[in-house]
Amino acid sequence: MPAEFFETSSPLWLEQNDTTVHRGARDWLFDEGSLTRRLTDLAGGRFAIQVLEEGFEVLRADECEALELPAGSTGWAREVLLCGVDTPWVFARTVTARQAAEATDLELPALGNRSLGDLLFDNSAFLRGPIEICQYPSQWLPETHQVEGLWARRSRFDRDETHLLVAEVFLTGFWGALMFPPAKP
Template identity: 30%
Template sequence: MSSKNFLFNREPLWRENRLGTRHTLPENVQSWVYEPGSLTQRLRDYYGDAVGVKVLLQRWNTPFLTERRLLKLDENKYSLIREVLLHADGKPLILARTIIPAKTIKVAKSNLAHLGSRPLGEVIFSYPKLERIEMDVTLINPPNWKQPAIAEAHIDQPIWGRRTVYAIAQRQMLVSEFFLPGVLEVF
C-alpha cells in the first residue's frame, strides 16, 4: 500500500465549483456538498452520539500534486495527511482526506496534529477565524478506490465528493469529503 494514501489508486479528478455546478449534482448530493457548516455536527444532529471516527491513515508525507498546487506547497514539503471514515454505529457515512501543512498546525497550537478519533470538524469549526477559501467537486468510480477503502466503506457505486480549502489565521489546509450512500439515503 502506498504510504501517501489509503483511499485511492490514483488522485481524483476535481472540477472547480463554478456558477451552475450545483445544478449538475443530484439533489441529495447538493445538500451535502453545499453544507456551509460542520458535516460532523450535521451527522450528530441526526445520529447523536452514535457518530464515530475510524482513522484509516495518519502520517507525514507529500500530498498529491493538485493538493500541493492548491496549497502552494513545495514538492518536497511534508504535510500531515489524515484519512478517516465517519460512521454511525459502524454504518459508513463519509470518507475524508485532510492535508494539514506544518505552518497550519503551528497556528492551530498543535490541536490538529493530535486529533486521534476526534472529528476534524469538531476542532476547526471552533476557530473563530475559520475561512472557506474555495471548493471543488468530483465523482469517483469504484475502480479508482483502493481495495481496503472499498471494503471499509462498502463502495460499489460512483461516489461524489467535495474538496475545500480552509484557512485558520491565513494558514491553509485542505479537506476532501466523500459522501457514501449511507449518508445520502438519510438526508
C-alpha cells in the first residue's frame, strides 16, 4: 500500500439511522443479504470477482478499532473488484487479525476468485454486526477507481474468535448499471 493509505484520516462511519442518503442508495447500502447474490442477479448472471491484492499488512486505524485490535496491528487483507457484465461495480476490502487468519478453518488465502460473501452467507455460524456507511476516501481505492464521494458500507462478521470486517465501495460503474440495468442474456 502507498504511504498515503495510512496517512488519510479515518472516515466517519454512520449507522443506519443516517437519513442523508438517497432512498435508492440506502436500499443497496443497508441490505443485509448477500451483495454477491444481488449483484449476480443485476448482472443477469454475468458476474466475476477480480482479486487485486491479498496478504498480511498493517491494518488501518479504523479497521483495528472495528476489530477491537491495538492500533498498528498486522492482519490479513483481501481486496477485490466485484464485476458485473465485465465492469467493476464494487471494490471490496476484507480484513481480519493475523491470528484469526492463521487459526481459522476458512482458508482465506485460498479463496482465489471465489466469493467471500457466499462463504459467509452459507455458514450460519457467522453473525453479522450492524452495517455502517461512509463516503470512502478516494485514496483508499485502486488508482483507476479513485473518485471522491463514493458510498461504502462495512460490517463485521463474527464466529467464535474469528472476526472479519468487510467493506464494500459502490463504484461509478455500479450506479450507472443501476440506472440502466444490463440486458438479460
